[in-house]
Amino acid sequence: MAAPLGPDEFRYRQESALHAALPRFAVAGLLLLASLISGFWGVVALVHASWLDTNDLPVGDEVFWGVVMLCLATVQGLTAFLLVFDRLLGFVLGIALAVLTMLAQLAVIGAYPVWSLIGIAVNVTVILVLIGARTRD
Numbered sequence: 001m002a003a004p005l006g007p008d009e010f011r012y013r014q015e016s017a018l019h020a021a022l023p024r025f026a027v028a029g030l031l032l033l034a035s036l037i038s039g040f041w042g043v044v045a046l047v048h049a050s051w052l053d054t055n056d057l058p059v060g061d062e063v064f065w066g067v068v069m070l071c072l073a074t075v076q077g078l079t080a081f082l083l084v085f086d087r088l089l090g091f092v093l094g095i096a097l098a099v100l101t102m103l104a105q106l107a108v109i110g111a112y113p114v115w116s117l118i119g120i121a122v123n124v125t126v127i128l129v130l131i132g133a134r135t136r137d
Contacts, residue, residue: 023133028083030129031094034122035076038101041108041115042069065108072101094130098123 045066076097082090102123109116 023129024083024086027094027126027129027133028080030122030126031076031080031083031098034098034101034119034126035073035080037073037115037119037122038069038076038104039073041105041112041119042066042073044112044115045069062111065104065111068104072097072104076101091130091133095127098126098130 043066045062048062075093079090079093079097083094084090102120105116105119105123
């Protein structure tokens with residue numbers, strides 16, 4: 001027969017479960033922030049912002065890069081939901097998409113230097129937190 005639980009044993013188990021869930025939500029929030037930055041970049045490129053210097057784009061025009069950034073932003077947003085539910089696919093996709101988005105931001109840094117630097121910084125943070133959260137588990 002199993003020994004009865006002590007008076008505080010159940011409470012500690014609940015706190016540890018909540019404590020384990022908080023990093024997942026933080027990482028999902030960071031990935032959602034990266035998604036919003038990429039999405040904003042894509043929308044601005046699609047509406048042909050007057051301050052966009054299209055000569056600084058490596059290939060294609062602003063419509064092409066706007067569609068690319070919107071697609072990356074959409075998949076990043078969906079990956080954030082996978083992270084909330086603690087799926088391994090979410091962690092793998094999160095790192096892969098953060099790397100892809102960083103490469104896309106680097107490719108167009110001449111056209112949007114400030115937004116690209118912000119996007120790169122957020123994506124580097126996403127990668128570091130995802131790797132740290134996965135190695136801690």
